[in-house]
Amino acid sequence: MSSSQAVRDSAKKLVNLLEKYPKDRIPHLVTFKEVQVSRFRRVAGLPSVDDKGKSVKDKKPSLDEIKSIINRTSGPLGLNKETLAKIQNSVSNEKFTEESINQQIHALSTIMGNKFRNYYDVGDKLYKPAGNPRYYQRLIDEIEGKKNENIFTAMRTVLFGK
Structure with missing residues (x-):
């Protein structure tokens, strides 16, 4: 199995675990669960879904598309070279390995299992x-x-x- 396929399979496991993560008690504009599920759906190659579970086409450009636009042009949207360099340096470059995703799976399962809450019970x-x-x-x-x-x-x- 190639490393990219192993990363995708691990990301699928992480997405399945994230979908079991409980909802926040207090509603927020953006939640940890939503952000992480959408982030790792892209890594796993899964389509984006809305609240009802129907797949939707992303309206926003992906991070790779933004990087491609920045790299193809010398000054997009009238930006000078200094501003362009700052944007390129600030754009995160996420490279996942199977090991890093498995560590995240382990950490999330530990949180969901209340391991430390039970271990350090305060009474x-x-x-x-x-x-x-x-x-x-x-x-x-x-x-x-x-x-x-x-x-x-x-x-x-x-x-x-x-």
Whole structure:
């Protein structure tokens, strides 16, 4: 098996693992999962997909197409040579090996398996401090929008700490 085929197969495994990665609890414009899946889909040679799982054609030029445009012309879009040199130096040159992708697969599976959370368990003393045992639960409820505090309960919390 050639090295490029091995890299593609490893990237496919990484994409499958990334698709199992849980969604963020707080919605963001761009998430880790979305960025990494689109990045490694290109490496694996897989088509891009939208939220519903349908393949879509990329409207944006790929990194290779941008590099090609920059290298083919002496001054694209009226850029002087100094600016062009800065752009060429700042464009990342991603070269993946099978070993580097396998390391990323191992790291992601470790994160998804909560290996270090289980290994360095902190216990209830930190999760439920004696002075304010509901502190972290109130934060999580507020983030998830389950329970909103009104002005009176917020003032009570500030004044009395509970």
